[in-house]
Amino acid sequence: MIITRQKPIDDILKCLDGIEKVFIVGCTQCATICKTGGEEEVKSMRQVLEGKGKKVTAAEVWDTPCNLLEVKKRFRDGKDAISGSGAVLVMSCGDGAHTVCAGTGMNVVPANDTLFLGQSERAGRFNEVCALCGDCTLFMTGGYCPNALCPKGLQNGPCGGAKDGKCEVNPEIDCGWLLIYNRLKDAGKLDNMKKIMPPKDHSRSIRPRRIIVDAVRKR
Ligand code: SF4
Numbered sequence: 001m002i003i004t005r006q007k008p009i010d011d012i013l014k015c016l017d018g019i020e021k022v023f024i025v026g027c028t029q030c031a032t033i034c035k036t037g038g039e040e041e042v043k044s045m046r047q048v049l050e051g052k053g054k055k056v057t058a059a060e061v062w063d064t065p066c067n068l069l070e071v072k073k074r075f076r077d078g079k080d081a082i083s084g085s086g087a088v089l090v091m092s093c094g095d096g097a098h099t100v101c102a103g104t105g106m107n108v109v110p111a112n113d114t115l116f117l118g119q120s121e122r123a124g125r126f127n128e129v130c131a132l133c134g135d136c137t138l139f140m141t142g143g144y145c146p147n148a149l150c151p152k153g154l155q156n157g158p159c160g161g162a163k164d165g166k167c168e169v170n171p172e173i174d175c176g177w178l179l180i181y182n183r184l185k186d187a188g189k190l191d192n193m194k195k196i197m198p199p200k201d202h203s204r205s206i207r208p209r210r211i212i213v214d215a216v217r218k219r
């Protein structure tokens with residue numbers, strides 16, 4: 001899932017400076033789990049903005065504001081309220097904010113910072129697990145990602161600097177390559193540690209990327 005964190009309210013208000021009417025959009029998916037754009041947060045944002053003298057034209061939680069078709073449909077259904085607003089405050093990830101902008105042509109203000117692709121460990125705790133490299137090698141590393149778990153992004157680790165199992169770059173985290181080693185050991189695949197992984201194919205992560213699913217399936 002995509003992990004987001006709400007911007008400080010003062011920053012949001014600065015972005016809305018001079019804008020009287022605001023349409024608020026949340027997201028039922030990742031932003032709801034991150035508590036940055038679910039029903040509760042949208043309602044609370046409405047109260048804050050109204051308390052600051054803004055007129056909130058509507059405060060809705062959309063299924064997937066990152067889906068252009070969904071956004072266009074919502075725009076058709078609520079065109080008057082949306083178009084009559086000075087901005088849409090989007091409480092989702094950056095993808096949602098971008099898509100709302102593309103699907104409505106409105107002035108969009110993101111309420112959240114989009115941080116990383118992560119795993120929900122439990123309520124309110126998220127771990128980064130994938131750096132979206134486009135060239136997945138988890139089959140070699142026991143399912144743990146060296147790009148996400150090793151601050152140096154080493155494809156062939158460890159670097160040798162770990163102390164008491166902790167990373168030399170950030171002693172607050174476990175050495176990602178020690179985790180990989182232990183996972184491979186448990187799986188009886190320690191031989192993988194001796195295999196040299198080739199450099200990442202960075203051409204797969206040149207931005208912006210675009211995927212047409214039918215074409216991928218035929219590869
Ligand atoms: S190897 Fe690449 S695609 Fe696979 S989990 Fe790591 S960053 Fe993500």
Ligand code: SF4
Pocket residue numbers: 149150151152153154157158159160161162163166167168169170174175176177178
């Ligand atoms: S100590 Fe481990 S996680 Fe930290 S940089 Fe070295 S190999 Fe990577």
